[in-house]
Amino acid sequence: TIRYNLKKSLFAYKGDGSLEFRLFPGKLAGEGYSVAMWVDWNGNGQFEDSEKQTAAMVKESKDPIRLIYQNLESYPAGVKRIRVAMAPTADIVDPCTALPKEGDVQDFTIELKEGNYPKANDLGLAMLQIGVSGKNLSSEQEIKFVLNNLSNTDFDGDAKVKITIDNQQPVEETIDCKGTNKLVAYKGSRVIILNRKADFSAVGKHTVAVELLANPIEENNRIEGSVYCAVPANQGLYALNIHSLEQANEKLDGVEVAQKLNSTRYWTIDLIFRIDKPQFGTLLEANGFNLYVTHNMAGGIPSNAIAMQIGRKMLRWTKEGTLLPGKWHHLTVAMSDIMDGWYNRECTPAVYIDGQECELEGNGQMDAPSFGGSYDPELAVFSKIDGQLKLLRTSKKALTSSGIMLFQYVRNSDGTLPTDYTSEFTFDEGTKNKLVFSARWLWSSSPTNQNV
Structure with missing residues (x-):
């Protein structure tokens, strides 16, 4: 039998003059085996003796066999048929009428083109x-x-x-x-x-x-x-000073952090921040999870509180006055038991302000959070707000009040994070720095004229 591999042609160029084939045996060669190759260079539909090359194979070897054809410039351009046989030497007689009973026979095609190989010496x-x-x-x-x-x-x-x-x-x-x-x-x-x-x-x-x-x-x-x-600036307290409330023209954009949050059923986000004045502002923004500070809201949502939109349907908020404008707060949002199936979408959220758990009210609906899709994660921070951001930290566990590192960093002295944490941005890069990092995790600012 003959195996055929004719869908994609090899290439050769007339101007190169010669062509070397390297054949790699799939199995160890037996005693007295040879390789024979016929190329229908003249395109007459026949494998002629003048178009044949042979070489003996080394017993029990998979070393490549090299066959060289010369005078390519003398043949017409076009697609040529190749037949290769690896078989006992005595059985390699005629490529068409007497196929070997042992070994392997395969057919290929090669296209002979005018000119030289285009990447010669490249x-x-x-x-x-x-x-x-x-x-x-x-x-x-x-x-x-x-x-x-x-x-x-x-x-x-x-x-x-x-x-x-x-x-x-x-x-x-x-x-x-x-x-x-x-x-x-x-x-x-x-x-x-x-x-x-x-x-x-x-x-x-x-x-x-x-x-x-x-x-x-x-x-x-x-x-x-x-x-x-x-290069962190260590001579003072640094924080990002963002004023995006009116024009929404500044934000932090963190795809890599969103990807981490999307991959777990439990997570925690810590923010240390301060708002300049009472406002309805956006702390976190993603397709599937939004976190706000509130002011003059409809629907019974109080002012100076934290509100969350989880998925499309679920709303939760804290009581009035849980935030004070002008004061630094450590906000912790912990999410557990996330179920994001087609027919069952739910989660259990918890909110802590300055280490104290807040009572949550809401619209009675259930849904599951997400940060964009698995192939297009997204997370914007401080996208519409006037205030300062000192820390953003994420964990793959749903922390409780006893586990919150209140107004503290968790990063180890060697720059690594404890096992359960996935990022920690301290925004201490100072006024000369364009980007902010958690180890090698990057947040980019848009635009880049943040005040620090």
Whole structure:
């Protein structure tokens, strides 16, 4: 029998002159086995002896077998049929009328094109790694990337790259790809770690660009990446000062935190904040969960309270006067027993202000919270409010009053978080910083003119 693999053709180019096939046995070769290949180069529908290449196989080996065809320029362009047989040498007689009884026979197609292989002698850069944005970044950051051989021939030589870090003078490095370091044709690849290091310790955005020199195809020659460094300001109490109540033109946007909250049936959000004046303002905003401070509300919802919209139907709120404008408050919202099925959506919310649990009233409806969808999570903080935000912290447990770290940080001295916590943003980056972080978790501000 013959196995057919005809849906997708291989490619060859007349201008290259020759073509090497590498055949990889699927099983260990037996005694006296050979490989034979026929390519209908002239397109007459026959596998002729002049179109045949053979090679003996090494017993009990899976080493690749190489077959080379010359003079491609003498054949007409077009799709050609290939037949390959791996079988006992004595059984390889005629490719059409006497198929081997043992071994394997497969058919392929190859398209012979005019011109030369378009990526001849081409290398490519990919997957630049320069760390991630965060606080107090390194002054000796490693620069790593992948160097690929995209050519149809092995690359056995030196590659040169130019490295530009921020606005510094570019430097060049030579990458040894000779001998044992050579990059084989088509799929040769190496992870490169440059001798050059990047200093990311200064506040702000840092950019690294790596460019291949003397490489024929420009589109693969350059890769670039950026990170942001934040340096906490320790000389005073810092908080984000946001005034978005009237125009809703400032907010914090945190997709990664929303994704964490979506993945658990229990969670807690802590906020340390202060509002400037009585107002109906939005503390947290997402498709599936909204948290407000209240003022002059309809429907019996009191002023200077916390109100929640959970899902589409469920409303809960605290009593009047649980918040005082101008005073720093530690607000804790804990959610447990979240059920978000098609026919059963419910949860058990709890609200604590300054460590004291608040009695909740509501509309009697049940629903389940979410922060956007699983593929498009969302969470906006302080999207429509006038006030200051000092801390935002999330946990994968529903905390009670005894577990709330009131007006305290929980982060360990080495920068890690205790097991049950998923983020802690302290907003202590200071006036020169553009972004805020919890370890390497990022909140971006929109726009970026926050006052601190």
